[in-house]
Amino acid sequence: MKIVIFNEELRSEMQMYLALCNRHDVEIADGVEDLMKLLEGDAADLTFLDLTGTEADHDRLSIANQVREKHPKIKVVGIVDHSDVELEKTARHKGISSVISRPIKNRELLKALEAE
Numbered sequence: 001m002k003i004v005i006f007n008e009e010l011r012s013e014m015q016m017y018l019a020l021c022n023r024h025d026v027e028i029a030d031g032v033e034d035l036m037k038l039l040e041g042d043a044a045d046l047t048f049l050d051l052t053g054t055e056a057d058h059d060r061l062s063i064a065n066q067v068r069e070k071h072p073k074i075k076v077v078g079i080v081d082h083s084d085v086e087l088e089k090t091a092r093h094k095g096i097s098s099v100i101s102r103p104i105k106n107r108e109l110l111k112a113l114e115a116e
Contacts, residue, residue: 001025001045001046001113002024002025002027002043002044002045002046003020003025003026003027003044003045003046003047003048004026004027004028004029004035004038004044004046004047005017005026005027005028005029005047005048006028006029006032006035006047006048006050007028007048007049007050007079008052009050009102012079012102012103012104013028015104015106016048016104016109019106019109019110020109020113024113027044029047032063035047035049035063035067036066036070039067039070039071039074044071044074045073045074045075046074046075046076046077046113047067047074047075047077048077048079048100048112049063049067049076049077049078049079050079051078051079051080051087051091051096051099052079052080052081052084052087052102061090061091061094064076064078064091064094064096065094065095068095075098075115076096076098077096077098077099077100077112078091078096078098078099078100079099079100079101079104080099080100080101080102081102082101082102082103084101088101097115098112098115100112
């Protein structure tokens, strides 16, 4: 399974990478353009997408929608801050079925993979 991570918080990004890289092909996207390039074709199975920031003129939920439209087979798992309950509700309402919260727990991360 190939996984692409787009997460601006370095600590959780590295934690996710270390937890997953022994069993999966994991790549980290450097920005939206890099994310879309890494997801081209059927190269990835899943992406962890940080929903808390903004990227130029795009909010992260619109980026998630763009990923799902261009790559419907790729599962999108949203990442939100633990205290941001509204963003988690909005993400689920917009079709992101799996959401994990920061600080990320390895158990929650692996549970998102099992749902794949």
